[in-house]
Amino acid sequence: xxxxxxxxxxxxxxxxGLVGLGYGLIYxxxxxxxxxxxxxxxxxxxxxxxxxxxxxxxxxxxxLLTMLIMFLLGMFLERILVTKLLAKGAQTVYVILCTISVSxxxxxGAMLTWGSNVMQxxxxxxxxxxxxxxxxxxxxxxxxxxVAIFCMLALHIFMTKSKFGTSMRAAAQDELAASxxxxxVPATKGAAWGIASMLAGGIGVVIGPIFGVxxxxxxxxxxxxxxxxxxGGYGNMYGAIIGGMFFGFIETFISAYITxxxxxxxxxxxxIIVMIFMPTGxxxxxxxx
Amino acid sequence: MGKxxxxxxxxxxxxxxxLAAIIAYMLQERYLTxxxxxxxxxxxxxxxxxxxxxxxxxxxxxxxxxxxxxxxxSTLLALKGxxxxxxxxxxxxxxxxxxxxxxxxxxKLVKHFLSLLTIAFGQMVYMFISVTDKLTNGFSGxxxxxxxxxxxxxxxxxxxxxxxxxxxxxxxxxxxxxxINSRIGRAFIAIRENPHAAAGMGINVRYYKIMAFAISAFxxxxxxxxxxxxVGFISxxxxxxxxxxxxxxxxxxxxxASLAGPAIGSAILVxxxxxxxSFVSYQMLIYALFILAVLFYLPNGVVGIFDNLKExxxxxxxKKVD
Numbered sequence: 121x122x123x124x125x126x127x128x129x130x131x132x133x134x135x136x137g138l139v140g141l142g143y144g145l146i147y148x149x150x151x152x153x154x155x156x157x158x159x160x161x162x163x164x165x166x167x168x169x170x171x172x173x174x175x176x177x178x179x180x181x182x183x184l185l186t187m188l189i190m191f192l193l194g195m196f197l198e199r200i201l202v203t204k205l206l207a208k209g210a211q212t213v214y215v216i217l218c219t220i221s222v223s224x225x226x227x228x229g230a231m232l233t234w235g236s237n238v239m240q241x242x243x244x245x246x247x248x249x250x251x252x253x254x255x256x257x258x259x260x261x262x263x264x265x266x267v268a269i270f271c272m273l274a275l276h277i278f279m280t281k282s283k284f285g286t287s288m289r290a291a292a293q294d295e296l297a298a299s300x301x302x303x304x305v306p307a308t309k310g311a312a313w314g315i316a317s318m319l320a321g322g323i324g325v326v327i328g329p330i331f332g333v334x335x336x337x338x339x340x341x342x343x344x345x346x347x348x349x350x351x352g353g354y355g356n357m358y359g360a361i362i363g364g365m366f367f368g369f370i371e372t373f374i375s376a377y378i379t380x381x382x383x384x385x386x387x388x389x390x391x392i393i394v395m396i397f398m399p400t401g402x403x404x405x406x407x408x409x
Numbered sequence: 410m411g412k413x414x415x416x417x418x419x420x421x422x423x424x425x426x427x428l429a430a431i432i433a434y435m436l437q438e439r440y441l442t443x444x445x446x447x448x449x450x451x452x453x454x455x456x457x458x459x460x461x462x463x464x465x466x467x468x469x470x471x472x473x474x475x476x477x478x479x480x481x482x483s484t485l486l487a488l489k490g491x492x493x494x495x496x497x498x499x500x501x502x503x504x505x506x507x508x509x510x511x512x513x514x515x516x517k518l519v520k521h522f523l524s525l526l527t528i529a530f531g532q533m534v535y536m537f538i539s540v541t542d543k544l545t546n547g548f549s550g551x552x553x554x555x556x557x558x559x560x561x562x563x564x565x566x567x568x569x570x571x572x573x574x575x576x577x578x579x580x581x582x583x584x585x586x587x588x589i590n591s592r593i594g595r596a597f598i599a600i601r602e603n604p605h606a607a608a609g610m611g612i613n614v615r616y617y618k619i620m621a622f623a624i625s626a627f628x629x630x631x632x633x634x635x636x637x638x639x640v641g642f643i644s645x646x647x648x649x650x651x652x653x654x655x656x657x658x659x660x661x662x663x664x665x666a667s668l669a670g671p672a673i674g675s676a677i678l679v680x681x682x683x684x685x686x687s688f689v690s691y692q693m694l695i696y697a698l699f700i701l702a703v704l705f706y707l708p709n710g711v712v713g714i715f716d717n718l719k720e721x722x723x724x725x726x727x728k729k730v731d
Contacts, residue, residue, distance in 0.1 A: 153521040205704060213468045216524050217661070218704050220470070220654060224697035231690060339650070343532065346525055354521070381540040388529040388536070395526055396514040 123255045125376055131261045131330075133368020134268035138323045139345035140352070140360035141272070142316030147355045148292040149312030152202065152212060154219040157320050158342015159226040162335060164190050164321025165328040166234050169241050172325075179244050183267075187322045194317025195310045197222060202313075203306070223339075230335045241328035264326045271319055272361060279357075288312060340384065344371075347391040353400060442567035444683055446639055449574035450632045451675035453581055455659045457628030462657075463666035464589060465621035466601030467515065470524050471531025472629050472656045475504040477538055477648035479630030480637035481545060484554050487638070493557045497634040504630020505623050512622030516615045531653050539645035550644025557638050570639050577635075578672070581628060586668055588624070597621055629656075651693060658696045661703045664712030673711050 142157050164186050171182035197219075205218055244263060249256040279285040291298040291308040299305045324338070331337060345360075348367045352359025367387055375383040432445065454476060461467050483500035487493050511530050515523055538545045545551065557564040557573070564570050588594050596617045599607040608614045637643045655678070663674020678699070682692055707713055 147521075153524070155524075201701075208705070208708075210704065212521070213524070214704055216468070216521065217657065217700055220657075221697040221700035221704075224654065224693045224700075228691055228694035228697070232694075236690065343528065347529070350522070350525065382536070385533055385536040385540070388533045391529050392514070392526060392533070395518065395522060395529075 124257065125372055127257055127261055127265070129369040129372035130365070131264045131268075131327075131368070132372065133348075133365035134265055134272075134361070135323050135327055135341060135364070136345040136348045136367050137361035137364030138268045138271055139320045139341060140349035140364045141275070141357050142319050143346055143349045144355050144357045144360045145312045145316045148357075149288065150198070150202075150309045152215050154197070154313070154316070155216060155342070155346075156197065156219045156223040156226060157316065157345065158338035158340070159223040160190060160194065160317040160320040160338070161324035161327075161341055162230060162333075162338030163193070163226055164324030165241070165333045165337065166230055166239075167321070168325030169239060169328055169333050170234075173242055183322060183325050186325050187318045190321030191314040191318040193321075195314035197317070198310045198313035199306075223342075227335050227339075234333075234335075236335060238332045238334040241333050243329050258330070260326075260329045264323070264330065267326045268323060271322060275315070275319070275357075284308075284311070344387060347387065350391060351394050439567055442571050443639075444679060446567055446571050446574055448672075448676045448679045449571065449578045450635050450639070451656075451659060451679055452578050452672040453574075453635070454629045454632035455656055455663070455671035455675050456581055456585055457625040457632070458656050458660050459665060459667075459671050460585065460588070460597070460628070461621050461625035462660065463670075464594065464597040464601060465618060467618060467621060468524055469527040469625070470650075470653050470657065471527035471529070471534075472625075473648045473650065473652035474527075474531040474534035475508060475626040475629040476633035476636070476652065476656075477534050477645075478504040478507055479633030480643050480648070481538055481633075482630075483634035484551055484637045484643055485544070487555045488551070493555055493638060494559050497557070497631065497638065500634035501627050501631040504633065505627040508622045508626025508630075509619060511626075512619040515622065516618035528650070528653075531650055535645060535648055535650070538648065545645075548645055550642060550646075552642045554637050554641045554643070556641075564638075567639075574635060574639075577631070582668060582672070593617065593620065654693070655696060658699050662699050662707075662710050664710030667709075667712045670710055670712045677711065 139157050139161060142160075143153065146152060146154050167186045167189055168182050171177045171185055172179055175182075177185070201218055201222065202215055205215055210218075243260065245259040247259065250259045250262070251257075279289060287298065287303040288308040288311060290301070291303055291305045292312075295305050298308075320338075320342075344367050345364060348363035348365075349360040350363065351366055352361070352363030367390075370390065371383050371387055374380075374386055454472070457475075458469065458472050461469055479497075479500040481500075482503045483493070483496040486496040486499055491499075511526070515526055518526055539548055541547070557570070559573075564573065589597070596607065596612045599610065599612055600614055600617055604614050633648075636647070659674040659678045660671055661674070662678060663672065664670030678696070681695065682689075685692060685695065703710055709716065
């Protein structure tokens with residue numbers, strides 16, 4: 121029982137962590153916030169389901185194809201909408217509103233395209249459970265965990281070792297200095313938004329078989345991931361993962377041992393308490409003006 | 410302001426006459442009266458949001474929470490037998506109390522964190538009312554909410570409700586105008602423009618931010634209580650995150666930081682929602698497009714269009730005179 125719970129908590133925690141990481145990336149790169157991350161996850165899940173179930177593509181191909189499309193969508197969002205809005209001299213609040221309306225558009229667009237019912241994502245593996253050290257574990261949970269950890273590691277290596285990743289970090293630190301050194305700052309911003317939505321979309325494909333695919337699946341995950349990002353220290357990528365894990369564990373264990381109907385209530389309560397007493401989060405990021 | 414006062418009053422008189430004619434026509438039908446009632450309720454709630462967002466610059470994406478607190482408090486107390494007139498006021502006061510509680514941490518936060526805090530608060534209230542079956546009857550909602558009764562007169566028809574809502578709305582708008590032109594209103598605007606400069610001028614920024622939250626929550630709670638007694642049925646579905654976004658859309662579309670903006674915005678969006686009744690699931694799609702249109706093309710909403718028109722017309726006249 122306890123092992124299954126821990127696996128479940130790790131799985132959902134890494135989902136929150138990965139989506140929250142996207143918030144951190146966007147914040148670091150452009151100082152903005154996107155509330156459409158959860159819906160990016162939902163769109164990813166729908167796209168993955170379409171490729172895998174209806175077009176009969178192999179799972180790994182559907183996953184990669186979805187991630188590519190989501191990258192372009194995220195980049196489109198930044199380059200077409202957000203940049204134009206900022207060029208008009210809009211305040212941060214209006215950018216947030218813009219992403220809220222994008223999230224409404226995505227939800228309703230998905231409803232128009234795929235309908236409003238919960239759709240079945242066919243399971244990826246033939247067996248329904250695997251036996252590890254005598255414990256029955258659903259393989260999709262392990263897959264989600266594995267993909268999340270792989271993405272985190274790949275992102276870490278990309279950000280620290282590759283040239284473009286280094287220039288992204290440089291642009292996040294000081295835009296002016298970075299552009300003086302010949303770094304294409306708009307491209308790094310677009311890439312940050314693209315990577316954020318790519319990660320959310322990719323994890324959406326992976327959790328599709330576990331939770332089913334429906335239009336409002338992303339809203340709650342997006343908000344929890346945001347909560348995780350705040351608890352970890354907003355803008356800190358590693359903090360977002362820790363914060364996401366924190367909420368994954370809290371939620372799983374509260375619903376297993378205390379109450380399942382109040383779990384979201386308690387999660388958001390913890391978030392508000394953290395924001396009041398520890399607004400810099402675990403990793404002491406600057407959040408206040 | 411002083412120069413155009415007479416002209417303004419003439420315009421006001423004409424618009425009031427037109428409004429009265431429309432209302433007299435619409436009151437003939439029950440359904441149309443209901444729409445008018447909804448317009449008044451939404452205008453009150455959006456006016457509350459405007460004081461917070463439009464004038465003080467504090468964003469809230471969780472205003473449905475105050476709406477819900479007002480509605481549920483008033484309903485539950487009324488079902489306990491307390492006269493409805495008092496329960497409405499108590500509901501609004503409780504919403505105000507929650508507004509103050511939220512404002513304490515919120516007054517320290519900026520931008521994203523304020524948005525998230527208000528979203529989280531909205532979600533908490535929504536979850537609380539939807540899972541606390543014993544108190545709120547969960548998702549099935551509460552039916553048979555008693556009607557408003559003042560001095561022995563019971564409000565049963567939509568018409569009677571409309572008149573009390575309109576009366577309240579006019580009071581709220583007059584109060585808002587007086588508030589904005591007072592010391593407090595000027596402090597709000599100073600905080601919106603630059604909190605640091607405002608603090609430098611000796612304005613207690615935190616105090617005024619909390620006050621803006623309190624007034625805003627009070628008005629929205631009042632609107633929620635009105636809604637509950639008008640419709641006679643409430644369920645958590647009316648108080649979701651989407652409702653907060655609807656308030657925001659109404660405010661932005663009407664025009665922020667203006668007297669008529671919230672009323673115009675809620676009137677247009679309520680009417681559009683009613684026309685689109687058969688496509689109700691795509692309602693949010695329309696709202697999203699409205700927000701984008703406002704963000705990209707109409708920075709001051711519908712009120713901004715009128716202001717621009719006025720400007721063009723008056724400048725054209727001025728040229729002729731020259």
